[in-house]
Amino acid sequence: MTFPRFVELVRVSSAGQAARDTPADQRQALDRLRVSRPGILVERIEEGSGGLSGALPMTQRPDLLRLQALAKARAFDEVRVRHVDRLTRNDDPRERWAIFGFIADAGGVIVEANGHVTDPASDMGELDFAFQGFTAARERKRIRERTLTARQRKAKEGQYGGRPPYGRTYDRKSRAWGEDAAQMKVYRRIFAEVIEGQSLASVAAGLNADEVPTASAKSWTRRKGAKGGTGKWTSGIIGHLVKAPAATGTVTYMGEPFRCPPVVDEVTFKRARKAVASITVGRKPADPAEALLRGLAVCGSCGSTMWVGTGKHETVTYRYYQCRWYRTAKTKECRTFHPVRKVDAAARDALLAWLEGSVIHTAGQQTKRARGSPAALEAKLKALLAEEVRVLRASRSASAEATEAILGELAGEREALKRALEEAKLPAPAAPAGVSPAERAALLARARRAGPADLRVLAQSIMRLGDARILPGNRVELRPTLRLA
Numbered sequence: 447m448t449f450p451r452f453v454e455l456v457r458v459s460s461a462g463q464a465a466r467d468t469p470a471d472q473r474q475a476l477d478r479l480r481v482s483r484p485g486i487l488v489e490r491i492e493e494g495s496g497g498l499s500g501a502l503p504m505t506q507r508p509d510l511l512r513l514q515a516l517a518k519a520r521a522f523d524e525v526r527v528r529h530v531d532r533l534t535r536n537d538d539p540r541e542r543w544a545i546f547g548f549i550a551d552a553g554g555v556i557v558e559a560n561g562h563v564t565d566p567a568s569d570m571g572e573l574d575f576a577f578q579g580f581t582a583a584r585e586r587k588r589i590r591e592r593t594l595t596a597r598q599r600k601a602k603e604g605q606y607g608g609r610p611p612y613g614r615t616y617d618r619k620s621r622a623w624g625e626d627a628a629q630m631k632v633y634r635r636i637f638a639e640v641i642e643g644q645s646l647a648s649v650a651a652g653l654n655a656d657e658v659p660t661a662s663a664k665s666w667t668r669r670k671g672a673k674g675g676t677g678k679w680t681s682g683i684i685g686h687l688v689k690a691p692a693a694t695g696t697v698t699y700m701g702e703p704f705r706c707p708p709v710v711d712e713v714t715f716k717r718a719r720k721a722v723a724s725i726t727v728g729r730k731p732a733d734p735a736e737a738l739l740r741g742l743a744v745c746g747s748c749g750s751t752m753w754v755g756t757g758k759h760e761t762v763t764y765r766y767y768q769c770r771w772y773r774t775a776k777t778k779e780c781r782t783f784h785p786v787r788k789v790d791a792a793a794r795d796a797l798l799a800w801l802e803g804s805v806i807h808t809a810g811q812q813t814k815r816a817r818g819s820p821a822a823l824e825a826k827l828k829a830l831l832a833e834e835v836r837v838l839r840a841s842r843s844a845s846a847e848a849t850e851a852i853l854g855e856l857a858g859e860r861e862a863l864k865r866a867l868e869e870a871k872l873p874a875p876a877a878p879a880g881v882s883p884a885e886r887a888a889l890l891a892r893a894r895r896a897g898p899a900d901l902r903v904l905a906q907s908i909m910r911l912g913d914a915r916i917l918p919g920n921r922v923e924l925r926p927t928l929r930l931a
Contacts, residue, residue, distance in 0.1 A: 450485040452524035452557070453516055457494030457509060457532045469495040472528045475559035479526060482561065488522050493776050500535035501586060504544060505748045508776045510534070513545075517552035519860070521831060525549055528559040530575070531582035542579040546572075601700035608699045611692035612661045614706045623706045632658055633687065633709045640688055640718045646681035653679040661687065688718050736765055738790040738902055739914050739922075745769040746917035747779035754786065767916055779918055788920040794893075794901065796924045801890040827863050834860075 456472045463469075469492070480487070493509040504510050510533070516522055527533060533556070534542050549556065550566035556575070557563050564578075565571035597607050610616040613629040632653070639649045653660075660679050687693070694715050695708030710718070736754070743752040752767045765786040772781050893904055908926045915923040 450523040451488050451521065452485045452526050453488050453513065453522040454490040454526045455494075455509060455513060455532060456490065456492045456528075457498055457500065459497065459499050461497035463497065472532070472559075475528045476526055479557070479559050479561070483557065485524065489516065498776075500531060500533075500582075501537065503536065503538070503541055505750065506771060506775070510545060511748075511777070514548050517548040517554065519827065519831065519864070520552050522552065522554055524555055524557045526557045526559070530556060530558060530564065530578045531585075534579065535582045535586045537583050537587065539579070539583075542575075542583070546575050546579075598700045601702040606697075606699050606704050608697070611690065611697055611706060612687060613709055614692075616706075625707050629661075630707075630709060632661075633693070636684060636687055637693075637710050637714055637718050640684070640721050641714070643721065646684040646688075646722065649684050650679035650681050685722060688722055737767070737786050738793050738898070738905055739767065739916070742905060742909050742911055743767060743789075743914040743916050743922075744912050745771075745780060746915040746921075746923065747777055748775070749912075750780075751911065752784075752916055755783070782918065784916055784920050789916055789922060790898075792920060792922040793905075793914065793924065796922050797901075797905065797926070798890070798893055800924050800926060801893060823863055823866055827860065830860055830863065 454476045456469050456476070458468045458472075476490075489512075491509045491512050493512065494507070498507065498509065504514070513525065525533075533545055536542055546566055553567075555563050555565045555567075555571070563571075564574045566575070600607055605618065605621055606616055607618070610623075613626055613633045615624040615626055616622070617624070636649055636653075639652065640646070644652075658679070660677055661683055691697070692706065693709045694712055695706055697704050697706050739752070740754050744750060745752055748769065748771065750770045753770055754765055755768050756763060756765050758764070766783040767786060767789055768783050769775060769780040772783075775781055889904070889908070893901065896904055909924075913924060913926050917923060
């Protein structure tokens, strides 16, 4: 008897649900399914067990990205979830069908904890998934509408439902505002130092030196989607607090104005705003040579825009590329900072290699086309997968240590084969359409002698956002789009 290979996925929408042991309920339901439906467990994906909205697109769902990777390797026969809506509740049907598609490509089926099977290969399975996905998305819309309506009604009735501004407290039962004495003292200190002429950075540095608790962890200044503050005051936090209308005692919730205890009067507020404006006026624009791939690169893991950040160690200032989701992403790749110096050196080599058109350029090194055809490599991957299944079946009679060691070796071989397969599938380098050999030679000569600023101008002339991908290890993959006048 052949047992199906299965992957389990556990997800809840919020940290509050995680705290209420909702993930534990899902695990218990899936454990019971193992008893009634025996099989070989490949992996239990739990990146979403701490709180991950099902409405997010796939690029922001590390659990789905992992499931997609397993699907590409055809590593499972079943995807087991408590309910189909654990996979997605996205309003966009294209996002829902993308998940359906890669499960279908893997030849797998979706099995719910109650035993219901959705088979993408059948007409009924397609209809079933469409109906369940639509129902889940519609229910999410209704929840959102009910929540919004209730908040608006309470706001009109005079009940504030937002997070109290920094320095203020609010009791929802009595609807009474109050002051946090320690925070109000810090807030007024910020206004006084800004009016005295101190920069936002120096004010933040002073608060950090005095070990004042930061406002970023539990106040309205926290960025949307952030999981918590950095523990340090920054110029951005100081600027938010100085410019906030709530400082004068006015806060808005659901379109309704509320009065809260003021921090300063109108005159002091305007003086501080004017002082901040005088600091920012005349600021020099960013050095065009500071980052070669600014506005051109995307994250090699999720495809999102890469930003350029600045850090300082003692007297040395350094810059780095970072994924726009580095604060909230749960994948290691998206949380990695890539030094601009190393990435730009790799990008320069890759750009020259592309112009020369002689090698496949990836990651700061020029690697020759992988040996072996894609078909041969896929066959090797399939054989390796069969070997893993054999090891798993024999694991009952072998020690856990031996089984883990063998699976570790097989996992290493699998990753190497995947990389070789990706390289084998890369298109052969070709001259850009419409570019004569003379123009190509001129571009190459220009790139070879260009300094940082000139190379940046050249890169902007032949590339657009997304033509550069920053990969783990500060590697770079370029696919320029040549645009000549």
